[in-house]
Amino acid sequence: MNTYKGHRNGKRRASGRSTAAGRGKGKSRRKAAVFVENTYIKWGILILAVLTLALAVRGFLSHGGTYVNVDASEPDIDVQLLDVNPYSRPGIESNGITGIVIHYTANPGSTAQENRDYFNGLQYSQETSASSNFVVGLDGEIVQCVPTWEVAYASNDRNYDTVSIEVCHPDESGKFTDETYRSLVQLTAWLCVKFDLTADDVIRHYDVTGKNCPKYFVEHEDAW
Structure with a gap:
């Protein structure tokens, strides 16, 4: 009986360790996914900033160094x-x-x-x-x-x-x-x-x- 119980308890302890390991892996995967998502967001922001700067420079150069932001709203006439x-x-x-x-x-x-x-x-x-x-x-x-x-x-x-x-x-x-x-x-x-x-x-x-x-x-x- 004691041997049997010990066997069962051993299985329980092993099962507990397995569950903990699974939870750890799940957390690691979530952290990795969040890291990848944040990396994409950061790169997206960086690319957008570069494109915005490029357009600004183009607008700046297009009028001899004077930047003009195009506004298509109705002007004061x-x-x-x-x-x-x-x-x-x-x-x-x-x-x-x-x-x-x-x-x-x-x-x-x-x-x-x-x-x-x-x-x-x-x-x-x-x-x-x-x-x-x-x-x-x-x-x-x-x-x-x-x-x-x-x-x-x-x-x-x-x-x-x-x-x-x-x-x-x-x-x-x-x-x-x-x-x-x-x-x-x-x-x-x-x-x-x-x-x-x-x-x-x-x-x-x-x-x-x-x-x-x-x-x-x-x-x-x-x-x-």
Whole structure:
């Protein structure tokens, strides 16, 4: 009897050790799984950080060292529509927008307001036909002159299917200020979303007629 009991007790003790060992292995497996999961998370965070940094550097270099964070939300627009007249706002409906054309004013130091007023005054001077849907100023202000669904006299053969943006610049180089550039990018991005356009649909006046406009971005292709 004693031998039998001892045998049973021995089995029990052996079984207890086996259970403890199994629990230990289970804990080890769980720890290993947690370690692997944490490692993947850490690597994922690291890769995301590297990609974010790479995109930031690309954005920084793309504008000559000035980082621009693209914001496609609707910008603050000062709507000052021109009077309907044959010289700057004919009141003709566009054929549907398929592109955005960027211009420069070719009038160093002039403001968005001054360019808007010049367009409106053409109905009286009648010296030429010219206008733009928007003008972006030296401090980043945006003035709207012609509705986006109407023709503006800015882009020659593309007047009827594009939105035109005139951009102010401080000097003869035609380079925009950082404030102007940021507003231009936001306005353009918002218009792309509004009309379901891509970056390829954003062009220079130069791409329509070969005119040196916008000057800085014609003479510095890498900046464009």
